[in-house]
Amino acid sequence: MGKIIGIDLGTTNSCVAIMDGTTPRVLENAEGTTFRQMTHDRTTPSIIAYTQDGETLVGQPAKRQAVTNPQNTLFAIKRLIGRRFQDEEVQRDVSIMPFKIFHHFKIIAADNGDAWVEVKGQKMAPPQISAEVLKKMKKTAEDYLGEPVTEAVITVPAYFNDAQRQATKDAGRIAGLEVKRIINEPTAAALAYGLDKGILATVLSRFMTWVVVLSIFPLSKSTKLTAKKPSKFWQPTVIPTWVVKTSTAV
Incomplete structure (x- = not known):
């Protein structure tokens, strides 16, 4: 395997x-x-770049040539992935990203309404x-x-x-x-931290990313979670499989 x-x-x-x-x-x-x-x-x-000879560059090579080939160098495409062109976030990006100022490279609406990118007349989806x-x-x-x-x-x-x-x-x-x-992402970081420690971590707020380390006790299917309330936006994530309690915050 x-x-x-x-x-x-x-x-x-x-x-x-x-x-x-x-x-x-x-x-x-x-x-x-x-x-x-x-x-x-x-x-x-x-960062992804498309050269004049048709080569596709990714990472540092694409970043190094961005100054001389800005119209064919793509970055922050993750901001468009899975979004509709008319989404408020996309329209804000359209107004501030440099893509649209070049003739060959701009953010466009696909036939289905998704946000795509056009490079040298070719329409490309963020994925x-x-x-x-x-x-x-x-x-x-x-x-x-x-x-x-x-x-x-x-x-x-x-x-x-x-x-x-x-x-x-x-x-x-x-x-x-x-x-x-x-x-x-916060869950992945927490799992990596606690994988060998018998602990679990969770995000407690959408507005503030908290990584809280939890002790796990496989006693019942009820849930117990204690943490200090940081703001009026605080809402705990419920884990309905284990009895858990806050042990340490990182």
């Missing part, structure tokens, strides 16, 4: 990790970064573009493991709706990955 990789498909940077025994391990990319460098050097910019970043992550993992990788877990922001989550899965499929699960 092959490895299942974990991918953080970020708006600005992305990274890929595997389980090395019982420890999550973020992998170096092809640009030659090492674990002796800072953590952010193990990430890959979520199609994001798939290039996922392919890069897939290749990084395959180079490290020395074997094909076909399955992945991808993290998304906790506020992503069903359409955005499905679009992320579509991007994985285009990249040649079977997406086994879409996990909220």
Whole structure:
């Protein structure tokens, strides 16, 4: 059975990790970064560029040539994935993103009303573009493991709706990955922290991202959750399988 990789498909940077025994391990990319460098050097910019000779660049190579090829360099595509063109967030991005000022590159409405990008007259869906970043992550993992990788877990922001989550899965499929699960980013971080500690973490608020470490007691199907109320927006996430109590906050 092959490895299942974990991918953080970020708006600005992305990274890929595997389980090395019982420890999550973020992998170096092809640009030659090492674990002796800072953590952010193990990430890959979520930037995609299309050169004049038809080559597709992803990550640092795309970032380096952005100054000389801005009209064909895409970034922050995650802000469009799974969204409708008329969405308030998309219209705000249209007004501030530089894409629209170039003749060859702009945010457009697809036939079905989704927000797409047009490059040199070619209409492209955000999942199609994001798939290039996922392919890069897939290749990084395959180079490290020395074997094909076909399955992945991808993290998304906790506020992503069903359409955005499905679009992320579509991007994985285009990249040649079977997406086994879409996990909220705070939940993924909490699970990685507590995987070997017998603890669980949860997000307590949509307005404030809290990662709270919980002790798990498999005693009954009732739920007990205690935490300090930070604001009027605070609403606890209920976990109906275990009796839990707040142990530590991180």
